Amino acid sequence: MRKKALSTKLSLYLDDALGVREKSELETYLAEHPEAKKELEELRAVRNYLIQKAPLKHNDWFWPLLSLKLERTGKEEKNVLPFRRKFLPVAVPLSLAVAVIIGVGIFLQRDSLFKFYSEKKEQVQHAYESGIIQGKILPLFTNLNKDQVLQFALFGTLPLDAQAHTALRIDESKNSGYRIEIAKNNKQTTPAVTASEFYSALDMSPNQHQIVDSILGSAKERIQSSVFVGENNSLAIHAELVNFNKMVMSNIAAALRPPQRVRFKKYLEDRRAPFTFVANIAPPVAPQNIYRAINKTPANDRYLILTPDTICFSEITINMDSVRRSLEAAMSSLSTIQVRTHALIRRVGEGDFAPTSANGQFNIQSGADYFAIELQRDLSNFPEMPTYFKIIPRISRATIETGESRQFPALTNSNGSDSAFSVELKQDSVVMRFFKRGIRLPVPPDRAGNADGSRRTNRSLQSPTRRSIDLDSVIQDMSKPKTKERKYRNPYEL
Amino acid sequence: MSDSTKTSGQMKVISAVPQSGMYDEAEVSEERRNDDVLITLFQGGDQKAFRILVERYQERIRNLIYSILNRDDVVDDLAQEIFIRLYQALPKFRFESSFYTWLYRIAVNKVRDEMRRKKVKRFFSLQKLMDDADAELASKMTVAPVDYSTAELISKALNHLPEKFRLPVVLKDxxxxxxxxIAEILECEIGTVKSRLSRARAMLRRMLKPLLE
Incomplete structure (x- = not known):
């Protein structure tokens, strides 16, 4: 028998896998061949060694460790898809099909899309080519804080240069229009207000803090995307900015309770703010309605463009994302803005800033320390923003007492012109009396008129014999819940 | 209290199955039936059934790995990976083959992967060259013969067998x-298994000649 065949048969014999005939034949062969038998014994010994191989020690920690691993593997394999994994074979081709359809749609509409974007680009290009804005534009107010935004809301003032006390100021002109000023030595015009001091003065709740903070945050973004400075010392101011401060003030007032609105009006009075509001006793407006009222980006592309040579309105599309990118890209951007702002201020200071209006729709005033543009309300097409409270010019205490016209001290220039507007005594007189000497409640009908039955005059109201109530007691009374026995009457309702 | 005592009498039969070696025919068929019950329970969401399966087969799988690789440092890690793979694949088990041959196939494939990985690692390892040089130097310096135990000799002989001969002999003996x-696990013909087993035993006999005389 061949060696290989013998080896195979011996292996099978050991495993008892040979047939009866093969087994007897092999046993006969083994009886005749002792070397084959010895090989069988050796193979059997090898097999016995393998069978008797000592097993490993039992591992008591096997299952605990395995269960930990299983848990970890289960977490790793959690489905991150927004749908069940079994829908993956359907979802992938479907997504591809949608992508292809969108791609084909864009390809087919490429002409109209290209035209649309070209027109937009052309508008900007036109503004550039006509020399209105040259070079890069950068947002002027990149780093406003909460206090500065509040200052804008209350006084319409945005600081251009803190050291030189130069400010951009939004106001109303005396001929029923708007006024935008860049004025130096503005420190007396706007008292420094801080948000924390404002909150405590109005005794705001934490919830109201949050609402007002959100209003100021949104306003900050809006201001950032409303005023730009160009490389050629040009300034682009969004048309809506002239009303925006009033809108912010109105929204702050909307978040307040009626007694707090009284305090707010007194706060404005004490700090000689240029505007106040017509308050009412309506409950605070829901926060979501207030948030909805303030858009963080302007609604249109209408900008007032101001260069050292000319002033005009222009429709320009400013992509805030690209502006922000260019701002981030240029390491020296902030210093660039500062340099440009200083250049503007210097020109104002030197009286070198004398642009002319192309079509005469702007009334331009300038002096040694200020530069002002007065805009006709009807010509400027500035949209009136929706406000919860009517914002009106505030009448200074001095005006009522002396009858003189209102003056803004720091903005009064050497020529004697001012930024005052016509006095609207009727609208605010009651409020001023309220803060000046305490409120005078309406008198009963039998005591309201004169002896001859005619209506009571202002003089009769100012009579020292009338009952006066202290402001603090009024505020306390307003805070109390209304009852049938004690009916509160709004002091602002004439 | 163990799980086997907590559950029914059926579970007691499971825990009574020996860990390794030859099995009684009736016992094996009973075990297979119980495997099928446990798998059905697991597929129905009973996680405890998987623990029973693990506890039943963990020692066999650990010993299989140890017999093939002759290394105890990787046994537990590999065995756990095998059971994790089993956990993932068990919901798809269709009872077309017996469970334990299926589990053994997973285990053998995993061990094969490990052997190939080790081979590649050794090929690229400079440390191995240095180790070999050290071993050569040491062998020249060593005068006294190394006294291996019988078990160590058997393990070393098995280790010297090529993979395709080592696997059948471990699975069989x-x-x-x-x-x-074995043919089902190694996915080959029965004749191939017989031939490889015969050659493997012949090789082992030659290697262990001094021990057998």
Whole structure:
């Protein structure tokens, strides 16, 4: 028998896998061949060694460790898809099909899309080519804080240069229009207000803090995307900015309770703010309605463009994302803005800033320390923003007492012109009396008129014999819940 | 209290199955039936059934790995990976083959991967060259013969067998599986298993000649 065949048969014999005939034949062969038998014994010994191989020690920690691993593997394999994994074979081709359809749609509409974007680009290009804005534009107010935004809301003032006390100021002109000023030595015009001091003065709740903070945050973004400075010392101011401060003030007032609105009006009075509001006793407006009222980006592309040579309105599309990118890209951007702002201020200071209006729709005033543009309300097409409270010019205490016209001290220039507007005594007189000497409640009908039955005059109201109530007691009374026995009457309702 | 005592009498039969070696025919068929019950329970969401399966087969799988690789440092890690793979694949088990041959196939494939990985690692390892040089130097300096125990000699001899001969001999002589089962696990013909087993035993006999005389 061949060696290989013998080896195979011996292996099978050991495993008892040979047939009866093969087994007897092999046993006969083994009886005749002792070397084959010895090989069988050796193979059997090898097999016995393998069978008797000592097993490993039992591992008591096997299952605990395995269960930990299983848990970890289960977490790793959690489905991150927004749908069940079994829908993956359907979802992938479907997504591809949608992508292809969108791609084909864009390809087919490429002409109209290209035209649309070209027109937009052309508008900007036109503004550039006509020399209105040259070079890069950068947002002027990149780093406003909460206090500065509040200052804008209350006084319409945005600081251009803190050291030189130069400010951009939004106001109303005396001929029923708007006024935008860049004025130096503005420190007396706007008292420094801080948000924390404002909150405590109005005794705001934490919830109201949050609402007002959100209003100021949104306003900050809006201001950032409303005023730009160009490389050629040009300034682009969004048309809506002239009303925006009033809108912010109105929204702050909307978040307040009626007694707090009284305090707010007194706060404005004490700090000689240029505007106040017509308050009412309506409950605070829901926060979501207030948030909805303030858009963080302007609604249109209408900008007032101001260069050292000319002033005009222009429709320009400013992509805030690209502006922000260019701002981030240029390491020296902030210093660039500062340099440009200083250049503007210097020109104002030197009286070198004398642009002319192309079509005469702007009334331009300038002096040694200020530069002002007065805009006709009807010509400027500035949209009136929706406000919860009517914002009106505030009448200074001095005006009522002396009858003189209102003056803004720091903005009064050497020529004697001012930024005052016509006095609207009727609208605010009651409020001023309220803060000046305490409120005078309406008198009963039998005591309201004169002896001859005619209506009571202002003089009769100012009579020292009338009952006066202290402001603090009024505020306390307003805070109390209304009852049938004690009916509160709004002091602002004439 | 163990799980086997907590559950029914059926579970007691499970825990009574020996860990390795030859099995009684009736016992094996009973075990297979219980495997199928446990798998059905697991597929129905009973996680405890998987623990029972693990506890039943963990020692066999650990010993199989140890017999093939002759390394105890990787045994537990590999065995756990095998059971994790089993956990992931068990919901798809269709009872077309017996569970334990299926589990053994997973285990053998995993061990094969490990052997190939080790081979590649050794090929690219400079440390191995240095180790070999050290070993050569040491062998020249060593005068006294190394006294290995019988178990160590058997392990070393097995280790010297090529993979395709080592696997059948371990599955047959250490784990006591039949030719059919080995063929199913290794995914080859029964004749191939017989031939490889015969050659493997012949090689071992030659290697262990001094021990046998």
């Amino acid at each position: 250490v784990d006591g599986l039949s030719y059919e089962e």
